[in-house]
Every structure is written in C-alpha cells, then in structure tokens.
Amino acid sequence: MSTISTSDADRSSELTPSGGRVWRVEVHPADPADDPRGASLAHEVADLHLAPELQAVRTARVYLIQTALDQSAVERIAGELLTDPVDQRYRLGATPRSDDAGLVEVHYLPGVMDPVAMSTVDAIREMLGDVDCEVRTGFRYDFVGIGPEQSKLIANRLLANPVVQSVTDLPEWPQRFVEGTPYEFKLTHIGIRDLDDDALVRMSREAHLFLSLDEMRAIRDYYRAADRDPTDVELETLAQTWSEHCVHKTLKSKIRYTESESSGLEFAGRPNHTVSDDGSIYIDNLLKSTVAAATHELINDGLDWCISVFVDNAGVIRFDDEFAVTFKVETHNHPSAIEPYGGAATGIGGCIRDTMGTGLCAKPIANTDIFAVADPNYAADELPKGVLHPRRILKQIVAGVRDYGNRMGIPTVNGAVSFDDRYLGNPLVFAGSVGLIPNDKCFGEAKPGDRIIALGGRTGRDGIHGATFSSAELTDTHADEFSHAVQIGNAITEKKTLDVILQARDHESGCLYSAITDCGAGGFSSAVGEMGEKLGAYVELEKAPLKYDGLSYTEIWISEAQERMVLSVPTDRLDALRALCEAEDVEMCDLGHFGTDNAELILTYKSTEVARLAMSFMHEGIPQLTREATWSPRSVALKCDAPTTSIPKTLTRLLGDPNIASKHWIIRQYDHEVQGSSVIKPLVGEKADGPSDAAVLRPRLSSQQGIALSNGLQTSVGDVDPYWMTLSAIDEAVRNAVCVGARPDRIAILDNFCWPDCSKPDNLGSLVRAAEACYDGAKAFGTPFVSGKDSLNNQFTTDEGKTIAIPSTLLISAIAIVDDVNRCVTMDAKSAGNMLIQVGVTTNQLGASYAAGLSSTDIPRVDLTTAPKHLATIAKLIDQGLVRSAHDCSEGGMLVAAAEMAFAGRLGLDVDLAGVPRRGELTDFAACFAENPTRVLLEIAPDKFDAVARTLREAEVPFGQVGTFNESSKLTVHSDAAGSLAAVEIENLLNAWLKPLDW
Amino acid sequence: MINTMKPKTLILRTAGTNCDVELAHAFELAGATTQAVHLNQLVAEPAMLDDFDLLGLPGGFSYGDDIAAGRIFANRIRHALYPALRQFVQAGKPVIGICNGFQLLVKAGLLPGFELPEGAPPQQVVTLTDNANPRFLDRWVALRAESESVCIWTRGLDSFDLPIAHGEGRFVAAPEVLDQLEAQRQVALRYADNPNGSQRDIAGVCDPTGLVFGLMPHPERYVHKTAHPTWTRLDLGSPAGLRFFTNAVEHVTSDASLTA
Incomplete structure (x- = not known):
C-alpha cells in the first residue's frame, strides 16, 4: 500500500516561491455514522447489485486552495467557512486511506465550471480582504469493505463522467493548478x-x-x-x-413530397402547396406553409390575442390588460446524451434565457420538462459502447433540471417521461420556460x-x-x-x-x-x-x-x-x-x-x-435546400400482445408501465411551488399522489386569473402514421388543459419535432405528414402555434455500425388562460355516491394502445369535425361548476383513468361497461383499454346530472355513465355480457402505480 | 392604542434569493409595506435597518448554497451585520427567516440566540443539514405549533399544513442544546410527520424573546386558499400561512410605536 502524506506539514518543503502553494482541506461528517450522502450511495450500489460486500460509504468534501496565505489563515477558512461546527470536522491534508476501504476521489477537470469553487473564492475574499487565491473542489469516497478496483468501478458507473471529471484512487493534491497557456x-x-x-x-x-x-x-x-x-x-x-x-x-427547405399510395390527405388548396401533374406535391418552406400558416390564418380570421409569434425567442400571448405570457420549449438532446447532468441543466438554463431574451425580457414564472429515454431496466452488459445507462441518464437529467430550476427559483410544474429503447443512444430532453411580461415591453x-x-x-x-x-x-x-x-x-x-x-x-x-x-x-x-x-x-x-x-x-x-x-x-x-x-x-x-x-x-x-x-x-x-420526401403506409407489427389477458391483470400491468406509472420521484425533487403561484399541482388528491392533467398557476399574486400548462405526446401512434399521432397529441394537450378548467378558446400551442435523419426521404416524408396535421389540428381547434423548435438528426450509430433511429417524436405543449382559478377542478374523485361519466366514444381500435401495442395498425383517429366542440362543451360544464372532477382518458384507456381518479380520491368505484359510449361493436377489453382520443371522465354529483346531460345532449356530445364512486376499498368492473370482470383492491392499484419509479 | 400606520418590512435579498416576491406579498396581505434591499446595500448602510419595523429573510439558494445551505450569506452577516441585527431585535422588532433564511439565521448564530456574555462573538450551536434522505423534497407537511412557545409569529396557530421545499432541512443539535431549547420554550413548530429526520421533529425555533423565528416550511406559500393541495376537495377556511404575518404585524402595531 502506498503511503500518503497525512499532514499538511509534510508539504512545507514544497513551497513554491511565488503565488503560494496548494492547501488541501477535507470536510467530513463529525459522526461517520451520520452521513446521508454516503448512506444513499451505499443504497444505490445495493440496488444495482454492484458490490455485495460493501458495508458503508464515507464521504468528504475536498477543497484545494492555491494561495500564498499561511496555515493559520487557511485554518480560519476551513473552520469558519468550509466546515459546519455542529456536524462536520475538517482536516488539513489527506486522511490516510484505511486498509479495509477502497478510496476514490472525483474532481472536475481543469477548466470545467465549478460554481462551488467560484463562490468559495468570493467568500474567502469577503472574509480576508482581497487576497489572491484559487480554489478547486471535489469529493472523496471511502468504500468500506471493498477494494480499489471495485470502488473505481462504482465511481465510473455512478459518480463521475470522464467528459468533465477525473476519477483517481489517490487523494487529489497537485503541487500547482494547471493554468491556461x-x-x-x-x-x-x-x-x-x-x-x-x-x-x-x-x-x-x-x-x-x-x-x-x-x-x-x-x-x-x-x-x-x-x-x-x-x-x-x-x-x-x-x-x-x-x-x-x-x-x-x-x-424551411423546398420539399418534393410523394406518396406510394394515396394517404387520403387532400393537398390542393393548402398554403404554398403545389400539386404537379405527376401527383407529387411541392411545398415551399414547410414550416411557413403548415405550422405558421395555421396561426396566420387564425389571426386573419379574427383571433386577436396573439402578440408575437415565431419571430422572437418565445411566443407571446395576451394575459390581461397589463401583462402578456410567453412560452418556449427547447430541446437539448445531444449534450444530454454525453453529459446528462450538465446537458439538461444548461438545457433548462438556455430556455430560461430565451424567456429573458423575449421582447425586452419576460420574467420566468414556470418550467416544464419532458424526457424520452430507454427502458430504465435495460441490461447493463448489453449497452453499446459510448452509451450511458438509461437509468443513469434519467437520474442525471432530473438532477440537472432540479439543480438549475430550483436555484433559479422557477417552479417546474409540468412534464412527462417517455420510455422506448430506440432512445438508447440519443435520449431527448425538452425544456420549457414560461414568462410574464408587461404589454408595453413585448418588443x-x-x-x-x-x-x-x-x-x-x-x-x-x-x-x-x-x-x-x-x-x-x-x-x-x-x-x-x-x-x-x-x-x-x-x-x-x-x-x-x-x-x-x-x-x-x-x-x-x-x-x-x-x-x-x-x-x-x-x-x-x-x-x-x-x-x-x-x-x-x-x-x-x-x-x-x-x-x-x-x-x-x-x-x-x-x-x-x-x-x-x-x-x-x-x-x-x-x-x-x-x-x-x-x-x-x-x-x-x-x-x-x-x-x-x-x-x-x-x-x-x-x-x-x-x-x-x-x-x-x-x-x-x-441556399435553399430542395429535399425529397416520400410516404408509404406502414404495416408494422412491432409488438404483439394480443388482448387475451384478464382485465384486472392488464389494469395492474398498465398502471405499472413506466410510461404510465407515477413520476413522483421526479416531481418531488423539483420545487414546483416557488413564487407562490401554485393552484393545481402536478400531484393532486387526498394524499397528493394522483396525476394531474395540467398545472395551473396564478402568475400575478394579486389576481385570480391563471394559466394552465399541459402537453401532448403520442409517439406510439406515430409508428403507424405521424399525421394521426400529431392530431392525437394536439387533442391530448388541449384536453389536458380543458380538464383543469382552462378556456378552450384561449389555448396556444408549441411544436417540438425530434426526428431521425431528415436527409432520408422517408423520414422527411413522415415529418411532412406531421406538419400537415399541425396545420389541420391548429385550425380545427383554434389553437395557434406561437413558437416551436426542431431537432432533425436524432439517431445513434454504434461502434459496430448499427444505427438506432429514435421514433418520430412530436411534443405539443399548451399554454391556456384560466379566467378564475377558483373554478378549477382536479382529477381526484371527491365523494362517494357521485357518478362517473365518460364523454366521447370508444371503439374496438386497439392499435398503438398500451394494452395491445402494435398488434394492429388499426388506430383510433381524432375527428376534427367534432373534437373541438366536445372539448368546448366539457369546458362549459366545468365553468358552470357542474363537475367535481375531470380526468383525461389517454394512456392505458378508460379503466386506467378511472382507477387513477378512485385511488387519488381514496374512494372505491363500481364500473359498468354497459354505459361506455361506443361506435359499432365494442369488446369489454376495448371498452376498458382502447385509447380513443377526445375522451374525458367526469365526476358528477347526482343532483347535477340532469343539467350535465342536458348540456351534453344539446351539443350532441356522446356520453354515458360508466360508474359510481363509493366508500368501499375496491374497484369492480361489470359488463352485461360477462357479469363481474374484476374486483381489485384500490390500494393494490395505487401501489402498482407508485412503485416502478419510486427510486 | 392601535397604530393605524402600516409597519415597514425590509425584505433582505442577495444573489440566489428567490422567495422574496411572495414573501413581500404575504407581508402586504397582512397589512405591512415592504421594501426589498440587497445585502450589499445593507452591509454598506446597516443604519438603514432603523427605518424598518420588521425583517424578512426569504428562501432561495443564496450564493447557490455552495459549501452549505446559507453558509456564505451567514458568514457575510457575521462579519458585517451581526451587531446591527442584534440591535434590531433588542428594539423589539420581529424577524422571520424561512427555509434558506432559517438556515442563515442558524449559521450566523442569530438562532437560537442563547444568552452570550456581552461582546462575545456569534456562535452556531444548531444546524440544518442534509435531509435523512439526502435529496431535495417538495411536499406539503402537517405541522403542530407549540402553544407554550414564546414565539410571537405562531400565536393562535394549532395544527395546519404548509409546504416544504428543501434538501438541507434536517435540524441537528447536541442533546443539551435541544433540552435548553425546550426548557426556554423556543421550539415553536414541529412536524407531525417528520419528512427530513429533524431531531425532536423540530420544524421551527425562535430566540428567547420570541421575536426572531426561523422555520423550514414556507408560510408565504399558503396565503391564498388555492395554494393548498386539497383545496378542490374541501374548504379549509383562512389559509394558515397568512396568520404568521398578521401575528407579526399585529405585534408591532399594537405593542410599540412604529418607526417614524
């Protein structure tokens, strides 16, 4: 075992003539048994089965100070600034390595931003006057019970990223800091x-x-x-x-688009689209001809609340007589693949600066974050070279958004995580920022x-x-x-x-x-x-x-x-x-x-x-590019999970699917209430553990007017057809906002396209279809796009030359006005005896649903002739105070949404499938788990039912009673054909939903 | 006699402070006026404290919470403002430190503020350190105000909910310090369901006068009914957070003449 100098005095002979020397200060917990960071790390190691012999981890903060100050001054810095007198002790120099522990130190590489070091220098100068000193910081870990090799493995797996940090098995103690030339x-x-x-x-x-x-x-x-x-x-x-x-x-390129067989979409008459004699379609500037065209046409038709669209760093819409709100969502995918913590942190940091750079500076008032990563349980030994494990990527991305957003004092209020192995080498990080700006400062x-x-x-x-x-x-x-x-x-x-x-x-x-x-x-x-x-x-x-x-x-x-x-x-x-x-x-x-x-x-x-x-x-x-784009109908059958399993089993599986399961582990690490504006939080209900459809904030503390923030992401539908995926995503974003009480006529949306290589005609063809749907959806719902962003080269090529392309991913983010936050509703069931109503129809189309996967390409489609009216009618019912709770019916279908309402409200629920509004034949399985768009579940008090039914009938909106809440501890499902289909403990459903991502 | 002039509150902010706007709003709802002042300015002119009746130390991440939460802010207070703040309290003026403000009060030695020999330097005897589960946590917690406490900020409060949002909120001190806190009725607030491993469930403490109060939960985030996580389920009446601020405003308006 090599010896390490144990006392600072050992270095006195190494004094350099000018600029002093490097002092090393270790700060340890006073009680080695009280080391939460060490305990948490040991727990993580155990979780991942990395080192069964590990007994404990001891952590210490290391400060390296290069200065001409003498030992007494350094001791003063260590004692008064770096160490907490109640629960920490410092040591000058390096504590000897003990025989029973592997030692690892993690330090930032020279030149990498080290905020703690910068603050420490400032604080030293505050204490001692304008002294000359430089600081670097790092962490020391002593892994008790295991050797150096295993310790280093843990450090590389969990603690350090070689892109920005060094890992050593000796205490870091240079004679001089590396200096720039x-x-x-x-x-x-x-x-x-x-x-x-x-x-x-x-x-x-x-x-x-x-x-x-x-x-x-x-x-x-x-x-x-x-x-x-x-x-x-x-x-x-x-x-x-x-x-x-x-x-x-x-x-913005010129695109020649062809279809191998007609998709049924009409191209003639669309803005800047030319249909040539051979049937191919020429589109001059795709963005301008679809996404932006919809907005400008809506404005020309009289929509008067858009203040600035597409031209600034964020879109700007009217809030009230004095203020406007801004919204921008950015992607930061490639930096996050390589260094997820820094990549995600600077992703949100950069998006916040977009808000600050909008007009004459909007004040950031909320953040959103949506991530797409591979299965967190991906086999570690099958990871391609150059790829970080998805679990680590997700943890680090969350930490990056947390540390940046929380420190900025901006609540992170809405988000989603999408899991798909095609994001393995190229995860997606969408960071959104909302701002508030005086009307006279918008330009x-x-x-x-x-x-x-x-x-x-x-x-x-x-x-x-x-x-x-x-x-x-x-x-x-x-x-x-x-x-x-x-x-x-x-x-x-x-x-x-x-x-x-x-x-x-x-x-x-x-x-x-x-x-x-x-x-x-x-x-x-x-x-x-x-x-x-x-x-x-x-x-x-x-x-x-x-x-x-x-x-x-x-x-x-x-x-x-x-x-x-x-x-x-x-x-x-x-x-x-x-x-x-x-x-x-x-x-x-x-x-x-x-x-x-x-x-x-x-x-x-x-x-x-x-x-x-x-x-x-x-x-x-x-030069403007001319690009080829093609489209062929897809006949994919990627997964085949035929709907033969029982309803209770499927329900439990779906609630535990990482895509559907609770994201509380992420949400609770974000300060989602700073600025004091929170009205509807990401988690709601009796015990604040039900999934809210959207967030509502009161950006002006003295006003009762609010904004709602929601998102729509329907990637699996895109494997069949990005056109219908896009409409489903818009429908979902609008539906989510409506479910909490937003005005359907005051919703603005954003597009974020993340696509695989668009120099390939088939990828560009799928992008064209998504863009056309953006135009159709925005026009039909009256929801203008006000800003957007694209990232069009998302794939990863392994060292073996295999390319993994991400699925075409379109995030739709929505910002909506809420007239009076006191009329907002949440998704948790409120009272036994209340009726559960499904609004909107269900069909047997299970394609791209979570229950059936892609066993069929028969996907449910948004009906643009009726969907906007349906959602507007639901908004009216909420505004009239007739609705006790409302919940979007999407991933997992009606029964998943109903179960979430029941457990969030800690109530029992009897579901009767006979009441499910339908078109054509409907199996019990599809009634429970089909994912038709434009459906919402409403909880209605019996004395309000007639008024609700009348309004829905007058608007020709299909609806039916699908259940009744009760005081029992069970969810039961009944159908006329099969009788009793399920009787499941609500608590079991809740646990199935809470556990998978409870890290 | 009730003084009808509005008391003036100094909201002390610095790099990384981020709950200052809502704290000012809470004081204003309670009937005070507020002025946000940067630490640099107060260090340059400590005498400006004389113009104020109340002092609010908001939450946030002062100086990034680099080194430890509140540490750098606390050191600046120790070096430049300790006498001025002691004088402020000796004049009978209430001080509240919330979250990061609590951390800095503790680390600057202003809380629990045990009796020291005249002229002795400030001493830190308790700390707020990493949560038992060492990660940032935002959730609402059930709290219990100690009815026997000398704290003027929690008067009339009983059981209620407030949000916490912190990574370093675990209250730690030596047993004899904890005993002295209890004996002097300085424990003002306890968690009903301890979220961070704090000793004796302590969520907030005051100094022996009851004027200086620090707590990890955020009362300024619960001054409107729609902030409570279950407001759509049941009517909880007047928001509990507001009471802290009306208590302090009432204390200065009824008890003493306002600063002219």
Whole structure:
C-alpha cells in the first residue's frame, strides 16, 4: 500500500516561491455514522447489485486552495467557512486511506465550471480582504469493505463522467493548478477559393462545420467574388449561422413530397402547396406553409390575442390588460446524451434565457420538462459502447433540471417521461420556460449607435461548436470528439443577471436598453448576428471577460459559455446600467456597437480586423435546400400482445408501465411551488399522489386569473402514421388543459419535432405528414402555434455500425388562460355516491394502445369535425361548476383513468361497461383499454346530472355513465355480457402505480 | 392604542434569493409595506435597518448554497451585520427567516440566540443539514405549533399544513442544546410527520424573546386558499400561512410605536 502524506506539514518543503502553494482541506461528517450522502450511495450500489460486500460509504468534501496565505489563515477558512461546527470536522491534508476501504476521489477537470469553487473564492475574499487565491473542489469516497478496483468501478458507473471529471484512487493534491497557456494572436485564413467539391465536403466534415456541399459552394463563391480567402472566424460564423440548429433549414427547405399510395390527405388548396401533374406535391418552406400558416390564418380570421409569434425567442400571448405570457420549449438532446447532468441543466438554463431574451425580457414564472429515454431496466452488459445507462441518464437529467430550476427559483410544474429503447443512444430532453411580461415591453429593436453590452457569465472554452454539433448525428466516439461542446451551468450567475435585467427593464427612467437577446447556440456570433442583422455590428473581441487565458479570437466569438445575455444599450443609459450591475455583483462588458457602413459584421482583436462579413450574406446567403420526401403506409407489427389477458391483470400491468406509472420521484425533487403561484399541482388528491392533467398557476399574486400548462405526446401512434399521432397529441394537450378548467378558446400551442435523419426521404416524408396535421389540428381547434423548435438528426450509430433511429417524436405543449382559478377542478374523485361519466366514444381500435401495442395498425383517429366542440362543451360544464372532477382518458384507456381518479380520491368505484359510449361493436377489453382520443371522465354529483346531460345532449356530445364512486376499498368492473370482470383492491392499484419509479 | 400606520418590512435579498416576491406579498396581505434591499446595500448602510419595523429573510439558494445551505450569506452577516441585527431585535422588532433564511439565521448564530456574555462573538450551536434522505423534497407537511412557545409569529396557530421545499432541512443539535431549547420554550413548530429526520421533529425555533423565528416550511406559500393541495376537495377556511404575518404585524402595531 502506498503511503500518503497525512499532514499538511509534510508539504512545507514544497513551497513554491511565488503565488503560494496548494492547501488541501477535507470536510467530513463529525459522526461517520451520520452521513446521508454516503448512506444513499451505499443504497444505490445495493440496488444495482454492484458490490455485495460493501458495508458503508464515507464521504468528504475536498477543497484545494492555491494561495500564498499561511496555515493559520487557511485554518480560519476551513473552520469558519468550509466546515459546519455542529456536524462536520475538517482536516488539513489527506486522511490516510484505511486498509479495509477502497478510496476514490472525483474532481472536475481543469477548466470545467465549478460554481462551488467560484463562490468559495468570493467568500474567502469577503472574509480576508482581497487576497489572491484559487480554489478547486471535489469529493472523496471511502468504500468500506471493498477494494480499489471495485470502488473505481462504482465511481465510473455512478459518480463521475470522464467528459468533465477525473476519477483517481489517490487523494487529489497537485503541487500547482494547471493554468491556461497565454494566447498568442495569429490571424488565420482558410484557402477555400480553389477547392473542388470533394475538398469542400472534406473541409466541412474535418473542421466540424456540418455544412452541405451546396452551402460550402455558396461560401466559396462569395469569397471568389470578394477576391480573398475567409478567416477562420468568418467560416465559423457562417457555419454557426447556417446550422440546422440556428436556421431550421430542413423545415424551411423546398420539399418534393410523394406518396406510394394515396394517404387520403387532400393537398390542393393548402398554403404554398403545389400539386404537379405527376401527383407529387411541392411545398415551399414547410414550416411557413403548415405550422405558421395555421396561426396566420387564425389571426386573419379574427383571433386577436396573439402578440408575437415565431419571430422572437418565445411566443407571446395576451394575459390581461397589463401583462402578456410567453412560452418556449427547447430541446437539448445531444449534450444530454454525453453529459446528462450538465446537458439538461444548461438545457433548462438556455430556455430560461430565451424567456429573458423575449421582447425586452419576460420574467420566468414556470418550467416544464419532458424526457424520452430507454427502458430504465435495460441490461447493463448489453449497452453499446459510448452509451450511458438509461437509468443513469434519467437520474442525471432530473438532477440537472432540479439543480438549475430550483436555484433559479422557477417552479417546474409540468412534464412527462417517455420510455422506448430506440432512445438508447440519443435520449431527448425538452425544456420549457414560461414568462410574464408587461404589454408595453413585448418588443425591442437595436438602434444604430447602441453599445453591444454583454451581461452575466464569463466566456470560456465551454460549449464550443454546440450549434453545429447538435445538428450532427451521434456516434460512439462523440463523447471524445465533442467533450468541449458540453456545458456546465451556474444557475446563480443567471439568477443575478435576471435580477439586474428586470430592474433595468423597469427602471424609473424607462427601460435602459433598446433590445436584448440571449447567448445560446453560437454564442456572441448568433446573438450579435441576430440583433445586428439590419444594422451591422462592430465588435472588439478582446473586451470579453474570460474565465481563463488562452482563448483565441474565434473561440471568444463562438463560445457557448452559459449565463450570458447581450443587450443593445444607448450610450446615455450605460451609467445607470453599470450602477445596477455593480450593486448586484454582475459583470458587464462593452463589446462594441451596432450600426456599421453597409451593415457589415466587423470583428477586431486588439485593433486588428479578423472578420468582415456582409450581414445580408450571413442571413440570406444560405441556399435553399430542395429535399425529397416520400410516404408509404406502414404495416408494422412491432409488438404483439394480443388482448387475451384478464382485465384486472392488464389494469395492474398498465398502471405499472413506466410510461404510465407515477413520476413522483421526479416531481418531488423539483420545487414546483416557488413564487407562490401554485393552484393545481402536478400531484393532486387526498394524499397528493394522483396525476394531474395540467398545472395551473396564478402568475400575478394579486389576481385570480391563471394559466394552465399541459402537453401532448403520442409517439406510439406515430409508428403507424405521424399525421394521426400529431392530431392525437394536439387533442391530448388541449384536453389536458380543458380538464383543469382552462378556456378552450384561449389555448396556444408549441411544436417540438425530434426526428431521425431528415436527409432520408422517408423520414422527411413522415415529418411532412406531421406538419400537415399541425396545420389541420391548429385550425380545427383554434389553437395557434406561437413558437416551436426542431431537432432533425436524432439517431445513434454504434461502434459496430448499427444505427438506432429514435421514433418520430412530436411534443405539443399548451399554454391556456384560466379566467378564475377558483373554478378549477382536479382529477381526484371527491365523494362517494357521485357518478362517473365518460364523454366521447370508444371503439374496438386497439392499435398503438398500451394494452395491445402494435398488434394492429388499426388506430383510433381524432375527428376534427367534432373534437373541438366536445372539448368546448366539457369546458362549459366545468365553468358552470357542474363537475367535481375531470380526468383525461389517454394512456392505458378508460379503466386506467378511472382507477387513477378512485385511488387519488381514496374512494372505491363500481364500473359498468354497459354505459361506455361506443361506435359499432365494442369488446369489454376495448371498452376498458382502447385509447380513443377526445375522451374525458367526469365526476358528477347526482343532483347535477340532469343539467350535465342536458348540456351534453344539446351539443350532441356522446356520453354515458360508466360508474359510481363509493366508500368501499375496491374497484369492480361489470359488463352485461360477462357479469363481474374484476374486483381489485384500490390500494393494490395505487401501489402498482407508485412503485416502478419510486427510486 | 392601535397604530393605524402600516409597519415597514425590509425584505433582505442577495444573489440566489428567490422567495422574496411572495414573501413581500404575504407581508402586504397582512397589512405591512415592504421594501426589498440587497445585502450589499445593507452591509454598506446597516443604519438603514432603523427605518424598518420588521425583517424578512426569504428562501432561495443564496450564493447557490455552495459549501452549505446559507453558509456564505451567514458568514457575510457575521462579519458585517451581526451587531446591527442584534440591535434590531433588542428594539423589539420581529424577524422571520424561512427555509434558506432559517438556515442563515442558524449559521450566523442569530438562532437560537442563547444568552452570550456581552461582546462575545456569534456562535452556531444548531444546524440544518442534509435531509435523512439526502435529496431535495417538495411536499406539503402537517405541522403542530407549540402553544407554550414564546414565539410571537405562531400565536393562535394549532395544527395546519404548509409546504416544504428543501434538501438541507434536517435540524441537528447536541442533546443539551435541544433540552435548553425546550426548557426556554423556543421550539415553536414541529412536524407531525417528520419528512427530513429533524431531531425532536423540530420544524421551527425562535430566540428567547420570541421575536426572531426561523422555520423550514414556507408560510408565504399558503396565503391564498388555492395554494393548498386539497383545496378542490374541501374548504379549509383562512389559509394558515397568512396568520404568521398578521401575528407579526399585529405585534408591532399594537405593542410599540412604529418607526417614524
């Protein structure tokens, strides 16, 4: 066994002449038996059967402090700052490793954001004056009962990600911290003018530009005309600006769409669709011709509550006479595949900045999160190389959203998790952010002469190439190649920046800036490029404050370091803004100005010009793609689970399906009540453990008006036909919002497409079908799309060359107005004796249902001629106070929804299938488990039944009584044909639902 | 005589504070006015405390809760504001610290505020540390106010529900400290169903005067009936969280003349 220096004094001979030395402080629990983090880790190891001999885990926080301070000062720092006098003890140096334990230390790699270290430095300076010190932090784990090899295995499986952290089996104690090498300026030109097609393609790939041949040619021709070669930073700027991530070129392309046999959809007459003689359909700009077209047509037809759609960082709709609400949902898939914690945290952090960059800054008031991962019980030894285990991915994603959202003080109120093994190498992370903004602050515009001001975090090497990387396909080597694209966030920096910006927005002398946007994908390049599109911009890159030395001018320009906002500030408002920043410890820098001759982008580094690009070429020079899209009806039979099992068994299985089972393990880790606005929470009912259909908030604490947030995700239907999947998802999102009491005529929706490689005609064909359904659905429901995002290259290629494409996934998110939150309803059954009513019809179509899987492609379809009216009628009943509870009938079908209502209300329920409204023959199995859209269960008090029935009949909405709640402990199911079909203890159903994801 | 002037509340915020707006709303509903002040500003001008009648320390993640929850904020208070805050309390003015505010009161040595020799430095004798199940937890909990407590904030409260939302809320102290807290009737609030492993189910404590009160649950999140998780099931009457704030406002308006 190697010896380790056990006392700090051992290092006294290693003093370095200047800048001091590195001190090591370990902070341990005072009572080794009282170590919750260690106990929790031991529990996790036991859960995963990783090391049966493990007896306990002892944890310690490690601080490495590089300073010239003497030992007494370091002891003071350790004692007064780093250690809790009641339950912790510190030790200078490294505690010796004990013979019976394996030791592992996990530390961030140099250069990776370490928020604790940054705060510690600030706190030391607060204590001791402006002393020179640097800090790094890590964790020490002593695994009692097992050896070093096994300990390291646990660390690699559960604790560390080599992309951002190091794992060592010795105490980390460097003599000096690694330092950045100072940057030596050298202007680089890239010869492009003489390149042929092959060479252009090679350059695009090798330089990670991810541009197509046509785009590379356009760039080459631009520089031929300009009679010079581009600089490296010009080329990078074009690659970022033209990336799929930033410009959505697939959705904006010209598409030729053909069907192998008619899908029955009528294309003639759709906006910007041309049907040619050979039957193929030409669509000029898919996004504009479908999703956006629906919104603009609704507005032209008189819809008057959309304030800003598709043009800003988020969609904006009217809330009341003083305020509007904003909504944006982003995806952050590829970073989350490689480093799920940082990827998800910066996903939500980035989406929050979209809210801050909307209009003149909306205040973030709610977050949403939807994840798609593989089966959490996936066999660990069958994982492809380069893939993290789905359980770990999910845990880390949740931790990332939790730590960022909670620290920002924004309630995370609505979400979903979808499990499918096709997400194995390419999980999906959708992060949403809702904002509140004064009506007179919904628009901003940079003015010539305004200063370009960056606020918030410093610029580092983190996140470089994120925009281009997110547009590429994942492979087993991506973690190595693109580790620099991974970002670690610091929520408090973003919170401080938000605090300052809101004060600047509402400044007594008027808003201190004329425009604002976030630094997202592409960093300064995208932010300044967008704000200065019409004006041009002049930027002095060396002015940006850096995290460490060594960044080139190109790295500064394209870095995706987090927590930065760019503001366009009139020169006479600079002092007021600077004063606010100083008062709140927020860093502000002046990068240059907007407005140049000929609207050019000019970049300089220490007075040398490093780029000069026409804004018009950046923003309009990209050649429009022409893409082929095809569609063939699918005759898939992926799973075959014929509906022969008994009703109680199927019900229990469905409640325990991870897709349906309770997500309380996730929900309770999020602060979903901060800001004090919560009205309907994600979990509701007698014991707050029933699944709410939507969240309701009161964004203005002094008002009774609310907003509802919901989502629709019907991926399994998409395996048959993405058109019907999309309509089902819109129907579900609207239905969920209506079920809590939202106004059906004030619902705005968002699209988030996550598709496999859309350069393949069949994938693009399925995207076309989804987009056409977006148009049809939005028009029929009167629900405008106000914002959206796409991620169109989601698949993973293993080291064996096998490609796993994700299923076509469309998330529909909805935001709706609630007139009076006091009239909201929840899904939990309220009283024995009340009647359970099903509204909407059930059929024998079990295709793509959770009960039957894809044993049939006969899927139920949304009827757009009746669905909007049905949902509007339900909304009316709720508004009139006739409904005690309402629950969306979706995954798992009617019986799953009914069981959820019963157990959430701790009531018994007798179900009689005779009352199920039907069209055609209906089996008992289908009556219980078919997943027809546009169905809702309502709990109605007997004295209200007549009024309810009258309203439904008058509106020609099919309905029937399917049960009665009672005081018993059982759910029973009866049918005329079969008599008693089931009698199950409610508690067993509840447990079946609660247990699977109770981690 | 009841003073009809509204008492003034200072809401102290800093980097990472995030429950300040709803805390101000709660005080305003209870009849006070509020002003949010950044810690930097108060450190620069501690005397501005004299202009206020009440002090609210909101929840959040001050300085990211880096190192430990409330630690960095508490150290700044110790170094720059301890005498000013002691003076504020000696003037009979109530202070509430909620969640992160409770953590910092404890770590700054302002709670439980046992008698110290004159001029002695602040001393931390209790702590709030990782939950027994060490993860962030948001849920509503049943609570019981100690009717015998000297706390002015919990007067008239009995059994009620409030939400918790924390990862480091486990109340820990040496047995003799716990005994002294009980003996001096400083335990103001206990969990009916302990969610985090707190010793003796302690959810909130006050100082010996009853004026300085810290608690992990969030009363400011229950000042409207629609905040309660079962409000659609039954009418629970007046929201319990509001009572904390009306108690304090009544205390300063009836008991002493307001700060001019």
